[in-house]
Amino acid sequence: MSTLVPPSKEGSSNDHEDLALKEARITPIRRSGFPIGRRKLFVITGIAGAVAIVLALALGLGLGLGLKKTSNSSYVTTNSSFLLDPNFVVTSTPTTRYYEFVISEAVGSPDGFQRTMLVDQFPGPLIEVNSGDELVVNVFNQLPNGTTIHWHGQLQNGTNYMDGTNGITQCPIPPGMNFTYHFTINPNQYGTFWYHAHASTQYTDGIYGPLIIHSPSEPIYGQYDREALVILSDWYDVMSSGLLTQYLSTAGIDGSNYGGVNPGAEPPPDSGLINGKMNGSSFDLQPNLRYRLRLINMGTLTEFMFSVDSHVLSVVEADGTSLVPVDVHRVPIHVAQRYSVILTTNQTAGSYNVRAEMQATCYKLGNPNLNTMVLATMTYGASPTTPNSQDWSDAFPSLCLDLNNTMIVPQIPMNPPNSTDSVQVFMSFQQTTQSGGTQTLAFMNSTSWKRIAQILPLLQMSKLGIQTTFDSSQLVVVHDNITVFDLILNNYDDASHPFHLHGHVFWIIGEGDGDYLSGVSQLNTTNPPRRDTLTLPGYGWVAIRFITDNPGLWAFHCHIGWHMAAGLLMQFASLPSQIQQFQIPSYLSDQCAQQSGGLVVN
Numbered sequence: 001m002s003t004l005v006p007p008s009k010e011g012s013s014n015d016h017e018d019l020a021l022k023e024a025r026i027t028p029i030r031r032s033g034f035p036i037g038r039r040k041l042f043v044i045t046g047i048a049g050a051v052a053i054v055l056a057l058a059l060g061l062g063l064g065l066g067l068k069k070t071s072n073s074s075y076v077t078t079n080s081s082f083l084l085d086p087n088f089v090v091t092s093t094p095t096t097r098y099y100e101f102v103i104s105e106a107v108g109s110p111d112g113f114q115r116t117m118l119v120d121q122f123p124g125p126l127i128e129v130n131s132g133d134e135l136v137v138n139v140f141n142q143l144p145n146g147t148t149i150h151w152h153g154q155l156q157n158g159t160n161y162m163d164g165t166n167g168i169t170q171c172p173i174p175p176g177m178n179f180t181y182h183f184t185i186n187p188n189q190y191g192t193f194w195y196h197a198h199a200s201t202q203y204t205d206g207i208y209g210p211l212i213i214h215s216p217s218e219p220i221y222g223q224y225d226r227e228a229l230v231i232l233s234d235w236y237d238v239m240s241s242g243l244l245t246q247y248l249s250t251a252g253i254d255g256s257n258y259g260g261v262n263p264g265a266e267p268p269p270d271s272g273l274i275n276g277k278m279n280g281s282s283f284d285l286q287p288n289l290r291y292r293l294r295l296i297n298m299g300t301l302t303e304f305m306f307s308v309d310s311h312v313l314s315v316v317e318a319d320g321t322s323l324v325p326v327d328v329h330r331v332p333i334h335v336a337q338r339y340s341v342i343l344t345t346n347q348t349a350g351s352y353n354v355r356a357e358m359q360a361t362c363y364k365l366g367n368p369n370l371n372t373m374v375l376a377t378m379t380y381g382a383s384p385t386t387p388n389s390q391d392w393s394d395a396f397p398s399l400c401l402d403l404n405n406t407m408i409v410p411q412i413p414m415n416p417p418n419s420t421d422s423v424q425v426f427m428s429f430q431q432t433t434q435s436g437g438t439q440t441l442a443f444m445n446s447t448s449w450k451r452i453a454q455i456l457p458l459l460q461m462s463k464l465g466i467q468t469t470f471d472s473s474q475l476v477v478v479h480d481n482i483t484v485f486d487l488i489l490n491n492y493d494d495a496s497h498p499f500h501l502h503g504h505v506f507w508i509i510g511e512g513d514g515d516y517l518s519g520v521s522q523l524n525t526t527n528p529p530r531r532d533t534l535t536l537p538g539y540g541w542v543a544i545r546f547i548t549d550n551p552g553l554w555a556f557h558c559h560i561g562w563h564m565a566a567g568l569l570m571q572f573a574s575l576p577s578q579i580q581q582f583q584i585p586s587y588l589s590d591q592c593a594q595q596s597g598g599l600v601v602n
């Protein structure tokens with residue numbers, strides 16, 4: 001049995017977590033090609049630090065002199081061109097892997113426009129593990145605000161409290177403190193994953209990186225010679241906190257740059273990046289090898305269309321599920337999704353364009369200054385030159401949708417069991433006056449999620465189990481026994497939305513236009529696609545099925561940063577009686593108790 005817990009009326013609380021953020025901001029300065037600073041060398045402390053940097057520039061010292069650029073520039077490209085180490089030992093014998101992140105404000109200019117970023121390095125350090133390994137990441141927070149790190153796609157079976165979801169499984173790591181994430185990579189999980197800050201829109205400012213899980217049991221293991229990361233992200237030239245305040249305000253974002261006032265329209269990005277650079281990344285490959293390119297969209301708003309001139313891409317993985325290979329020229333990839341494609345370096349030696357075209361037609365509001373064609377260079381068998389290769393002549397319809405589900409056929413077939421429970425959810429954007437002025441917020445049914453100043457929901461459940469009551473801004477579906485569950489999600493918005501479920505791999509059993517109609521809408525239960533992030537079509541519906549066998553409180557949300565911050569999030573609370581057995585580390589509850597307002601558990 002499921003219990004749907006949205007108390008009927010809207011909450012009166014107006015503390016959308018995002019409005020509370022007050023990050024130091026400096027005016028961006030145009031300055032090309034300067035790399036992102038690493039760790040303390042480039043820490044600027046608030047306005048004083050920013051002023052010092054601006055001064056250094058004005059004096060003509062340049063940051064390189066004034067602040068000592070290290071030879072170990074923070075662009076990971078300087079080390080490896082984002083090629084994975086072919087000597088990494090893939091084994092089924094687990095080990096423990098330790099990492100340390102120091103997250104701070106730093107100055108960088110990934111697209112040539114200098115701004116404050118939030119980073120360890122950019123993109124974040126590669127975490128590379130085998131299935132079954134134990135992962136220990138000690139995160140030091142040197143930001144002026146709290147943060148958390150979420151391990152996107154990790155099942156976290158038995159360790160929901162390591163999921164890193166601000167306001168749900170964890171209170172933010174206070175400034176100046178650290179938090180040790182410690183969990184086991186599921187022995188049956190492998191593929192391409194990532195991690196990112198999960199507090200407000202912080203990841204938009206740079207806190208994200210790749211997490212790769214190898215396994216000799218991965219069906220596509222051994223079908224390629226080398227591997228490379230292809231990290232795609234959209235990028236803004238100012239801090240997300242300021243954009244978010246505008247986005248959630250009555251007037252909406254300042255439309256003067258975009259041709260008008262636009263309440264409810266998402267801020268369009270200023271540029272796009274491949275492996276942390278605009279038009280500067282290079283893939284230096286060897287001829288006549290099969291490369292597994294691991295595409296990850298770490299962006300905030302943008303769906304990319306990925307292609308490489310003259311090279312067919314064989315799609316073999318979607319979000320950790322190995323696929324029956326399918327050849328394409330272009331791959332659409334929405335926010336938070338991953339694909340692996342095999343590319344064979346068997347064409348004429350030379351340089352080719354790698355293209356990540358930003359699907360700007362999917363935005364509510366365009367940015368006339370945005371160059372939507374983001375390029376990198378792939379070279380083999382010759383010295384790199386500026387490619388004069390041509391784009392594929394066949395277009396892929398830019399419909400703001402995923403690859404067709406018929407192309408996502410898992411290599412290990414699995415038919416979902418019959419469902420034993422289901423819920424319909426309707427997502428929409430609505431004007432509300434709950435915070436005083438008129439605002440456009442996002443709703444799941446009648447609920448707009450807020451990280452509220454109440455006891456952390458997970459800590460509360462660990463004390464009270466199924467008797468827990470949730471604040472009225474929390475839409476929570478509770479299952480107190482293992483259920484095969486169908487979630488039917490209807491979209492009352494014209495735009496498509498990439499939805500992600502924490503802690504699970506779901507089956508996509510249906511999708512269509514308009515509303516889902518029980519008994520009429522077609523469902524497919526024969527080896528349907530399995531993944532963790534899917535695109536809900538504009539004015540359409542999707543049906544996903546999953547098994548509620550993973551104890552914990554799991555977020556289900558649109559991964560567009562602006563939408564999540566506007567409340568487009570609900571939760572699943574699975575097996576409360578097992579949540580009560582969790583050995584939650586005391587530092588987690590201690591950090592909750594330290595937050596302003598004193599979130600003390602009973």
Ligand code: C2O
Binds near residue numbers: 165196336500
């Ligand atoms: Cu990438 Cu809530 O997650």
